[in-house]
Amino acid sequence: MKYVFIIAGVLLIALTIAAGLIWVERRLLSVWQDRLGPNRVGPFGLGQVVADTIKLFFKEDWVPPFSDRPVFVLAPGILMVTILLTFAVVPFGPNFYVYDSNIGILFFLGNSSLGVYSIVLGGWASNNKYSLIGAMRASAQMLTYEVFMGLSLMGVVMMADSFSFCKIVEAQKGGWFFIPQFIGFIVFFIAGIAETHRLPFDIPEAEGELIAGYHSEYSGMKFGMFFVGEYLGVTLISALIATLFFGGWLGPSFLPPVFWFLFKTFFFICVFILLRASLPRPRYDQLMELGWKVLLPLALLNLLVTGAILIFLK
Amino acid sequence: MSNNDYDIISELRSKFGDHTILHQQQTKDGTPTIWMNRNDLIQVLKFLKNEITLPFKMLYDLTGIDERTRTKRDGQPASDFTIVYHLTSFERNQDIRIKVALTNGDTNIPSITTIWESANWYEREVFDMFGINFTGHPGLTRILMPKSWKGHPLRKEHPARATELDPFVLTDNIRDEEDANLKFNPEEYGLDTKSEDSDFMFLNIGPQHPGTHGLLRLIVQLNGEDIVNIIPDIGFHHRGAEKMGERQSWHTFIPYTDRIDYLSGVMNNLAYLLSVEKLAGIEPPDRAQVIRIMMSELFRIASHLVWLGTFAQDMGQMSPVFYAFNDRERIFDIVSAITGARMHPSWFRIGGVAHDLPEGWEKPMQEFVNYFPKRLKEFENIVIKNRIFKARTVGIGVFTTEEAIEWGVTGAGLRATGYDWDYRKKRPYSGIDKFEFDVPLGKNGDCYDRALVRMEEMRQSLRIIQQCINNMPAGHYKSDHPLAIPPRKDKTMIDIETLITHFVGVSWGPVIPAGEAMVPIEAAKGSNGYYLISDGSTSSYRTRIRTPSFPHMQMLPFITKGYTIPDLLAILGAMDFVLADLDR
Numbered sequence: 001m002k003y004v005f006i007i008a009g010v011l012l013i014a015l016t017i018a019a020g021l022i023w024v025e026r027r028l029l030s031v032w033q034d035r036l037g038p039n040r041v042g043p044f045g046l047g048q049v050v051a052d053t054i055k056l057f058f059k060e061d062w063v064p065p066f067s068d069r070p071v072f073v074l075a076p077g078i079l080m081v082t083i084l085l086t087f088a089v090v091p092f093g094p095n096f097y098v099y100d101s102n103i104g105i106l107f108f109l110g111n112s113s114l115g116v117y118s119i120v121l122g123g124w125a126s127n128n129k130y131s132l133i134g135a136m137r138a139s140a141q142m143l144t145y146e147v148f149m150g151l152s153l154m155g156v157v158m159m160a161d162s163f164s165f166c167k168i169v170e171a172q173k174g175g176w177f178f179i180p181q182f183i184g185f186i187v188f189f190i191a192g193i194a195e196t197h198r199l200p201f202d203i204p205e206a207e208g209e210l211i212a213g214y215h216s217e218y219s220g221m222k223f224g225m226f227f228v229g230e231y232l233g234v235t236l237i238s239a240l241i242a243t244l245f246f247g248g249w250l251g252p253s254f255l256p257p258v259f260w261f262l263f264k265t266f267f268f269i270c271v272f273i274l275l276r277a278s279l280p281r282p283r284y285d286q287l288m289e290l291g292w293k294v295l296l297p298l299a300l301l302n303l304l305v306t307g308a309i310l311i312f313l314k
Numbered sequence: 315m316s317n318n319d320y321d322i323i324s325e326l327r328s329k330f331g332d333h334t335i336l337h338q339q340q341t342k343d344g345t346p347t348i349w350m351n352r353n354d355l356i357q358v359l360k361f362l363k364n365e366i367t368l369p370f371k372m373l374y375d376l377t378g379i380d381e382r383t384r385t386k387r388d389g390q391p392a393s394d395f396t397i398v399y400h401l402t403s404f405e406r407n408q409d410i411r412i413k414v415a416l417t418n419g420d421t422n423i424p425s426i427t428t429i430w431e432s433a434n435w436y437e438r439e440v441f442d443m444f445g446i447n448f449t450g451h452p453g454l455t456r457i458l459m460p461k462s463w464k465g466h467p468l469r470k471e472h473p474a475r476a477t478e479l480d481p482f483v484l485t486d487n488i489r490d491e492e493d494a495n496l497k498f499n500p501e502e503y504g505l506d507t508k509s510e511d512s513d514f515m516f517l518n519i520g521p522q523h524p525g526t527h528g529l530l531r532l533i534v535q536l537n538g539e540d541i542v543n544i545i546p547d548i549g550f551h552h553r554g555a556e557k558m559g560e561r562q563s564w565h566t567f568i569p570y571t572d573r574i575d576y577l578s579g580v581m582n583n584l585a586y587l588l589s590v591e592k593l594a595g596i597e598p599p600d601r602a603q604v605i606r607i608m609m610s611e612l613f614r615i616a617s618h619l620v621w622l623g624t625f626a627q628d629m630g631q632m633s634p635v636f637y638a639f640n641d642r643e644r645i646f647d648i649v650s651a652i653t654g655a656r657m658h659p660s661w662f663r664i665g666g667v668a669h670d671l672p673e674g675w676e677k678p679m680q681e682f683v684n685y686f687p688k689r690l691k692e693f694e695n696i697v698i699k700n701r702i703f704k705a706r707t708v709g710i711g712v713f714t715t716e717e718a719i720e721w722g723v724t725g726a727g728l729r730a731t732g733y734d735w736d737y738r739k740k741r742p743y744s745g746i747d748k749f750e751f752d753v754p755l756g757k758n759g760d761c762y763d764r765a766l767v768r769m770e771e772m773r774q775s776l777r778i779i780q781q782c783i784n785n786m787p788a789g790h791y792k793s794d795h796p797l798a799i800p801p802r803k804d805k806t807m808i809d810i811e812t813l814i815t816h817f818v819g820v821s822w823g824p825v826i827p828a829g830e831a832m833v834p835i836e837a838a839k840g841s842n843g844y845y846l847i848s849d850g851s852t853s854s855y856r857t858r859i860r861t862p863s864f865p866h867m868q869m870l871p872f873i874t875k876g877y878t879i880p881d882l883l884a885i886l887g888a889m890d891f892v893l894a895d896l897d898r
Contacts, residue, residue: 033636129517133539133879199630200702209525209879280702281630283880284539 007088007098013262014087017269018231023049025231025273032277056224064217068125075122076218076225082111082118083232090239091166093249093258104165105157108240109150112195115233116142119197119204122226123214134213137284138204141194144291149191151299155184155306156244169248178245183302185245187295192237194287196230198272200279203287238268322346322410329361330354336391339413342592342831345400347411349391352423355399355414359429362401362410370401370410371719373426374834375860376436378444379847380470381415386828386850391415395444397423400832400845400860404719404733407740416446425451432722435868443468443556453503458549458897461495467557468856474554474561498533503545505535512537517879521550525628525883528893532870532882539878544871551897559846559857563823564590565664565799567854571844572658574859575895577617578838579649581610583662588743588833589844590664593826594797601789602666603745608679608782609652609661611775615686616645617838618768618775625765625887626697629706634697641689648678664824665798670791676783683780690772698769707761711873711885714759721872722865725840726771727889730756730763737836749778761888768890797824823852832860839863839890859898863891 023038023046030037041047063069089104091097101107116139123135157163159180160171168177178185194201205213215226242248242264251260282290323346327335334354339347350358362370379396381387393415401410414423425448426433437448438457445466448454456463465472473479500507500516507514520531529550535542555574559567571582584606591598598606623638646656652675653659653668661668697703713723715731728735736753738746754770756763792798796815805812828850834843840862849855866889874882 029632033633034640035636129515133517199632202630209883211524277633278696279631280626280697280700280706281880282702283706283878285878286702286705 003098006096009096010087010090010092010098011084013092014084014232014235015228017235017265018228019049019053021231021234021269022052022227024269025276028270028273029277032274053224056221056227059220059223061220061222064126064128066127067217068127071121071125072217073222075118075125076215076222076229077118078121079115079118079229080225080232082115083229083236086111086236087239089165090236090243091169091248092261093256094166096249096258097166100164100166103163104168105153105163109146109153112149113146115195116146118229119214122218123204126214126217128217130210130212130216131214134204134210134216138197138214141197141201141203141284141287144288145191145194148187148291148296148299149195151296151303152184152187152191153244154303155181158303158306158310165243165248169243169250172247172250176245176247176250181245181302181306183298184306185241187299187302188244189241190295192241193272193275194291196233196237196272198230198234199276200281201287202281203284234269234272235265238272239265241268322406322408323348325366326358326361330358334358336415337389339390339830340388341411342595342829343589343833345409345411345832347413347830349413349415352414352416355412356424356426356429358412359399359401359426363429368403368405370403370406371716372402372404372722373399373430373432373436374402374409374722374841375400375843375845375858376426376433376440377845377858377860378440378446378468379856380444380468383470384847384849384855388828392417394418395421395446397440397446398845398858399426404735421445422447422449424449425454427451430720431872432720432865432868435864442466445469456549458552460492460549462491467554472557474557498545500535505543505545509537509542514542519882520547525886527624527886527891530867530893530896534879534882536879541874541877541879541882544874544882546867546870548867549897551893553894553898555898556857556859559854559859561853563852564826564854565819565823567857568662569658569660572660573894574861574898575617575837575839575842575863575892576657577613577620577892578610579613579616579657580606580653580659580661581613581617581835581837582842583660584610584744585833585835585837585842586844586846587662587664588835589831589846590826592831592833593829593846593848594664594795594824595827596665596793596795596797598666598744598793599789599791600745600787602791602793604782604786605667605671605791606662606744607746607749608779608786609649609659609667611778611782612645612649614775614838615772616642616649618772619645621768621887621890622693622697622765625890626703628883628887629703631697631700631703634693637689637693641686644682644685648675648682651675651678663792663799665795666790666792671786676786679779679783683776683783686776687773690769694769698765704762706880707765707884707888709758710761710877710881711888712758712760713869713873717872718759721869723840723869724862724865725836725838725890726764726767727840727866729753730767731759732757737834737841741834743833743835746778749781751775751777761884764888764890797826799824825850825852826854832858834860837862839892839895840866842895861895861898863889863893863895866891867896 027037038048039045041051063072086108088098089101089107119138120135123131156177160168197204246264249257249261334350335348337349341347377398381393381396395416397414399412425437437451440446441454442456442459443466515536517534517536519534520526521529531547533545555570558570568583571586572579574582619638619642623635626634650656653661715733718728718731732755734755739753751774754767756767792802794802799819801816801819806816826848828848830847832843832845834841843860845858846854847856874885
């Protein structure tokens, strides 16, 4: 019974944050862009979330006749499922998690690799040239960034001596990992943006070039799943940054640990949004170049140095 | 200038003999204009472009005139259709107009695409509008009108209003035919569908696409993401502005000009009115001239702000477009305080402007001039100096000065190659030569330099506006010339002559004396000019609108080959075109 509550709690928090982000992002962007943003529905426009969701549910759920129907329908679901599954291993508080897996990080990496399928299949099944180009770009980009996303976390794993997120948080009681693992943090952060394909790395959708990239043909709640999937991804990456590098639920004891976790997560979500508001989009080949020529060597170097120091300290 | 005129004509006479030049026409703008036979055309043009010292390198314009109902031709050779070649020599700072008469139903003329590649679209346009057959043209098809169009719109017998036609009904048949017409067939354009080792993808960008800034269709031949070729399909925004020019009175055409380059408002009025005033021999008073300069420069900033915002957005940067539009809104506040309208004030009049400046106009204007440099600095920091922005634009879409001139590029595109050519400096109009300002130049002719040039142009425009504020002359805002419309009212109640002139001018519109004139101006996007022909009537006989976007877009395939789709967006963004300016 306890599990049911926790799963419900985690799902509720994750989905609420993701849906709420629609409003948060639009409001924050508008603040930074000298405009008002949605402020009509309910207090501060908060009802916008409900309005948007209702709208998405009632939109015509159109499957293009030229598409590969089963794959087309399946694709958005994969994204949601893989990301939501990952939330199972994220500790919201000392005793607030669905499952403390001893291979938590690997579980996350595996799931995020599966997420690529969603985009590639969605783009492929749409049978649209823009979607195809978007899917092609997405697969290349995400495969590349997966490589050193994993590598960038190995430093943390070494220092905590565990793949379990709970152990990693507990290992940070002496000091958060973003100081010793600063390079790892930067690389993971950049890879995280690429993984969630948010601006400046939104190359698979690149509005000005590819209209909406891999999800050009999607409408209704299927589009909504890609849409919420993106926000879930942002939440997940922010939660992981908080957990892996910023001490997760750790914080002064005058507030409950869950608060600290959510506060840190929210902070990084805002950073994601701020990045979107301020940066232009690099070209596809420049992104690849950055990945292979800069970030991968950096991640490897970080791994090497961390390992050497740890052995030396033993 | 006049000595020079005779030079070039006597040079041609001595080279080709007197018989080549059939007639030397007098025009109101003083541009040497000569008539010749179509058989001599190619060799004369080749000579003018390649062999003569200080050559005429740019094909500034190429257009046609349907002469069949023209009455006042002043001894010009008989002609049913006249093809006009307008060449520009930058070294001489001189233009020359060459005309070829087509008579007796023979509408064939040799194509000059072998001399200027840029003649391609112009000749297609003349074919489309007049049904002239350019022999030897590589692909003479309609360009602005749909393939299924019957007739040639700029011929005098073609109706100008929908009310002259039967009601239009869109049947399923017509729809299917039109759909079939829009289907792209690579073989029609001589494009291969595959190379040795891969199949090409034909990506149809537009007419509805966020990156094309309007109704523009680009068919991109792709190898992976590399662009092999581009076929621009234009005309979706064609509204027959030139045909309307033949229908409206001289005065009532002014609002149509606003909508040609719809981002630069009154600057279009200026280009049109300078030509009209040249024909009528009106010299607007100083105050009117300075007001015109001030408003034009204000609109140059407004237009550049839209360019800046959308360019940054094409590069994936979300926010600058909002900042730019907010600042543009400040400009529109001033514009509407002065003119009563925002984007399309249609505020200039033949012989001056519509009203005097309102009391206290200096205050908001001065506030803007004080406020804007700080914002420009900010734009530079967030857009121009951004490293990702640089990575996207430096070395992209490069062309040299020679290529620019060959393709008819003017404005910031030409100056970004390092060539110092600004019509405001070289052919001063409306008293702009009395102002101090610099002409910013680029070096490399890439997208980044085009951006730098435009940023600096905004600063220079501010300088000009500041000088306007400081030195606004007293006097009347409109000429007292009888053809100035609407005529000045101060004397109408005193003597009957003025009252009659006023009545005729307002009811019929002015009768502009017969003649031909064009005054090119430095518009926001390049050189804009109205080649007007008056037959001594209340409306223009032929209104040719030479717009900068047309040649710029024609150059697109040439400068995008080998780049990728994201680069295409950078090149389009840096080009700064407006669809109404392209299609008219």
